[in-house]
Amino acid sequence: VCRVARDDKAISIKDIARRAKVSHSTVSRALRNSPLVHPKTAQRIHKIAAEANFRISAVARSLVSRKTFTIGVVVTTIADPFNAEVVSGIEDIANERGYSVFLANSKSDPSREVRVVYSFDERRVDGIIVTSSRVGTLYDSLLARLDVPVVFLNTHNPAEYAHTVSIDNITSARAAVEHLIGLGHRRIGYLGDAFGLRSDGDRAGGYRAAMQSAGLEIREEWSAQGDGGAEGGIQAMGRILSSSKPPTAVVCYNDMTALGALRAIDSRSLTVPGDISLTGFDDLPVAQYTHPPLTTVRQPMEQMGRRAMEILHELLNGKKPDRDTRYQGELIVRQSTAPPPRT
Amino acid sequence: VCRVARDDKAISIKDIARRAKVSHSTVSRALRNSPLVHPKTAQRIHKIAAEANFRISAVARSLVSRKTFTIGVVVTTIADPFNAEVVSGIEDIANERGYSVFLANSKSDPSREVRVVYSFDERRVDGIIVTSSRVGTLYDSLLARLDVPVVFLNTHNPAEYAHTVSIDNITSARAAVEHLIGLGHRRIGYLGDAFGLRSDGDRAGGYRAAMQSAGLEIREEWSAQGDGGAEGGIQAMGRILSSSKPPTAVVCYNDMTALGALRAIDSRSLTVPGDISLTGFDDLPVAQYTHPPLTTVRQPMEQMGRRAMEILHELLNGKKPDRDTRYQGELIVRQSTAPPPRT
DNA sequence: GTGAAAGCGCTAACAT
């Protein structure tokens, strides 16, 4: 009983035309609500189409109209909550504007990422959004050759062919550090990401700037690189904690990393924020539910996704949106930060 | 400098044909590596195509071949980590098999879900996967009319036209309850989901079965309904805690709900598992990073997604996979469960 | 092994 591959040819506008005793062009017009067709006729056609459960072929339509109303979204992995939120925003606007979205995970594998872009190109997507890409120049020139607009999210790409939406990583990270300094911390570390993401570089830069402005020492051993996930956070935090004189506060690249850091600290019977203060970045939904709730920099992830899609939509309609859209992070102070222990 | 809509007609096999001084049919054959074309010719064509940066049009190809090599995936929201993991698995296999995936969020809105399915139908997807659907009969008959295979995930759908992949919710929930009983708990509650999901009904059933088998009392006030997310978990746990004689352990519908429950308990200065034991369901990545780490039932989410796509692929190749694929949950005992407090 | 021709299901002139 269960269905298998669609083999029988689907019903077409010609079939509808026959039943409605009009030409297929009239059906085509009626279905697109063209004012050129008589209301009476249009109504009859719509009725017949509905009864026949007719669904017009987007593929045939795309072939002639040279517009597919599809966009391609490349993420490293949708299992990363940051990307999931972003994609949720993208899909929301896409859906609203009549676009369907192709989702592809690159797994940070350059060859896979290239394959994915090729397939998007073959499918003639109208545009592409790339989030949190970790790929470099090779891929970049690939995208540059494409003749569709591309929007980068959380990847400030200097390429002049692209548009970007991002957060002010430098200022935001700086705000986190200054919050810590205001609390009285002097020994502050940075737990980053090893993949050389632009966002990590910027956050590290903000950290350094804040430390320097405050005349605070930046020790090599107070910093370590994770992998953007919880596991990497555990490892990196372990290294920081085993330094000769550990910091009293650590700014983490993102919330997932902070989650791991929290676990590493807990497993050494130290407490947050009693022994060490911690800040995250992103404000993922889980940040409210960690123990203690995480002080973090909120990124309007879903909103950024929505905006990226809006920019793409504007581009597709001949508008000229700003090349760079930058959001400000918002420091959310919860309970993972407090004055340093008195030594 | 930045590109906008793709307006100029892309290069076609005819263009390649001209440059290679062959007919476009030969180009078509060569590009599909047909043995019918002379190796020498094929090589030349490939070279020219590569140099021209030619990407064959999947839309034109689909029009004639009646196969799009695309599938549609409907989720309530990709921001739910469960769905994100599942989609990650689906995309993985799809990518491996040469399919592209359309992702659409239904937001549990029936009208939106219907629109989404219509658009999938228009785009002539080869198959559809629906995860964690909360929609009922209306939608069901819609899917039934489609002439493409559909696979339901985490939604045991009795419809005979469909295939399903799910977890044994009854047995799994039962295992969680029995674990608690083994620890010495007698007053055990169930924190469910208010949307009438089949999975919630089954887990509640497993809970009741375990309680009854053990001759334990099931009190109305020990149960409450959340919304599948953390916020709902907070509310529902609050209600359970304010009952006259609260349970010493609560089985939660899923991990996100447990996260909320954890927060509700914490905010009343009670501890887990000291005062109350808690179990989750899913084993989301964050379950390891809660405080305390969550005892939960692991669902092989990504694997289930992969399997769903494999089933679809088999269906599309005329195979006859099992109608129902059921996985066993695995109880992961961490630190959120312990013997009840001595009263 | 290669080419010519037909046609997939639409849209868009151009007629009427």
Add this chain to the structure above:
DNA sequence: ATGTTAGCGCTTTCAC
């Protein structure tokens, strides 16, 4: 207001 015709860029007979 409606019909006719010509493609869109491919695949696929059917000839040669």
